[in-house]
Amino acid sequence: MTLLQVAQRLKHFDEEERTYTKEEALKEANRCEQCKDAPCENGCPLQVPIKTFIKAVQDEQFDRALQLIKKQNPFPKICGRACEVHRDCVKACKLKHPVQIGKLERFVAEHGKNLSPEKIKKNKKKIAIVGAGPSGLSCASFLSQKGYNITVFEALPCKGGRLALRTPLYKLPRGIIDEEFKSVQANFRHSVAIGKTLHIKELQKGYDAILLASGAGAPVIPSIEGVEKGNIFTAHDLLMRINHMNAHQVTEHQIPIGEKIVVWGGSETAVETARTLRRLGGEVTLIFEHDHHQMTANPETLRKAKEEGLHFLLLTQIQKIKGGKDIESLECVPLMSQMTPSGEAVLTPMEDSEFTLLCDQLYLATGQHSTPLMDPETRLRQTRTGKILVDEHLRTSEEGVFAGGEVSTGTSTLAGAMADGKKAAEKIDLWMHKKLQNSDDEKTF
Ligand code: SF4
Numbered sequence: 355m356t357l358l359q360v361a362q363r364l365k366h367f368d369e370e371e372r373t374y375t376k377e378e379a380l381k382e383a384n385r386c387e388q389c390k391d392a393p394c395e396n397g398c399p400l401q402v403p404i405k406t407f408i409k410a411v412q413d414e415q416f417d418r419a420l421q422l423i424k425k426q427n428p429f430p431k432i433c434g435r436a437c438e439v440h441r442d443c444v445k446a447c448k449l450k451h452p453v454q455i456g457k458l459e460r461f462v463a464e465h466g467k468n469l470s471p472e473k474i475k476k477n478k479k480k481i482a483i484v485g486a487g488p489s490g491l492s493c494a495s496f497l498s499q500k501g502y503n504i505t506v507f508e509a510l511p512c513k514g515g516r517l518a519l520r521t522p523l524y525k526l527p528r529g530i531i532d533e534e535f536k537s538v539q540a541n542f543r544h545s546v547a548i549g550k551t552l553h554i555k556e557l558q559k560g561y562d563a564i565l566l567a568s569g570a571g572a573p574v575i576p577s578i579e580g581v582e583k584g585n586i587f588t589a590h591d592l593l594m595r596i597n598h599m600n601a602h603q604v605t606e607h608q609i610p611i612g613e614k615i616v617v618w619g620g621s622e623t624a625v626e627t628a629r630t631l632r633r634l635g636g637e638v639t640l641i642f643e644h645d646h647h648q649m650t651a652n653p654e655t656l657r658k659a660k661e662e663g664l665h666f667l668l669l670t671q672i673q674k675i676k677g678g679k680d681i682e683s684l685e686c687v688p689l690m691s692q693m694t695p696s697g698e699a700v701l702t703p704m705e706d707s708e709f710t711l712l713c714d715q716l717y718l719a720t721g722q723h724s725t726p727l728m729d730p731e732t733r734l735r736q737t738r739t740g741k742i743l744v745d746e747h748l749r750t751s752e753e754g755v756f757a758g759g760e761v762s763t764g765t766s767t768l769a770g771a772m773a774d775g776k777k778a779a780e781k782i783d784l785w786m787h788k789k790l791q792n793s794d795d796e797k798t799f
Contacts, residue, residue: 357370357658363633365633367524367596368524373460373461373464376465379461383411386412389448392405394444397442399442399767400426400427400769400776401773402459406422407458408453416462418466419462420463420465420466421466421469427769428534429772430463433768434460434463435530436517437767477501479501479562479786481505482560483506484564484568486506488515488768488775489515489567489569489759489771489775492772492774492776493758505542505543507543507557508545511545511598516760518531518594520590522593523596524633549728553729558752562754563756563782566727566734566758567761569725569759569761569771575720576618579675583678584679585612585680585714586675586715587717588717588718588719589619589718592627592630593630609634614714615631615637615638616641616716619642621650623719624642625640625651625652625659628664628717629664638664642667643670644668645669671701672686682713684711685709686709686710687703688709690703723741724760725761742761758778759775
């Protein structure tokens, strides 16, 4: 067992799962059948050569396995822990009990040796990257290897982006993020909010190209009666306070824990918020409108949450938040779900079955929008919800300005966001060599 027992897990925020031992890694790698068509690789947005790196593990060539991974994925320690693997490679594995690719990647990242860095011939070109999250830093990593001078602008005082906002410490310790992101050859300018401290126009004057990768850090607040009451928080509030202010340890930042806590949502963030609150000693109920098939949370995370005593109230709609100044209860109604022939779930409230659920703290994990660009001078084309419009080459409506990751896609997996950063690096490099300007593909907006 690489996972801590429930009683231990609930006591602290230390990492809940340890890395495979060599024996465990070899046993797991040897389950891989080295399928000819390797469908697992089609499931990886970063195009990690999964079959080949697992073969290297089978042969106990851990350094080679690491080099194979790092060519495509500069942050394997992070991905091996926090990538939502069920959606991608593991789900695509042919075996009934899929090979635990993420756990093997984590093993390799810790047991393989990095090659000494090659001497890179620097060019004179300067690239600005807005956002120090997975897509921004993946782009920075690939572009710096091509000799560009990179400056990363970040509004927060730390690196991490979505990892800081949505991934709890027991899954991804802060030290791992710092260690892997330290390898990125770039200048970092923290606490700079593009659009407030510095305008995109100013960046355009000082840099040859710009990537906007500011992520999706704006929580969606549902329009529901009573949502303005006290003791209603967002999942981001909680996870940021713990990840960056050590609110689980530092008395002056301590989080008051209610007696009847509800988390609203069915995503990985929702379930991790509930698990975090369980570690803080709360009794927690998770409410979601659909059934568990529609939950986007990782099945492994759901299994851990059940073991840890999280209550689930599925197929339930919150209709109203009641109370005085602070929240006191939720008016709910059970829903019936019927599938249409096209596979869409249609929800209908059950008649005369409304009920009241006592609740003195509500955490909203009801999604997130792209982080808004607070730049009144920008003419970048965006959707109504603030997503930046890009064409297939990740070009925005402004010459030399690209956008990648959740700021243009809305939401994605960790590997998806990193893959977008990598694609942005390729496109920016082509653009710098004047190969993209001559592309026959017209911008699609
Ligand atoms: S699909 Fe599964 S068994 Fe086949 S090569 Fe990939 S990891 Fe190995």
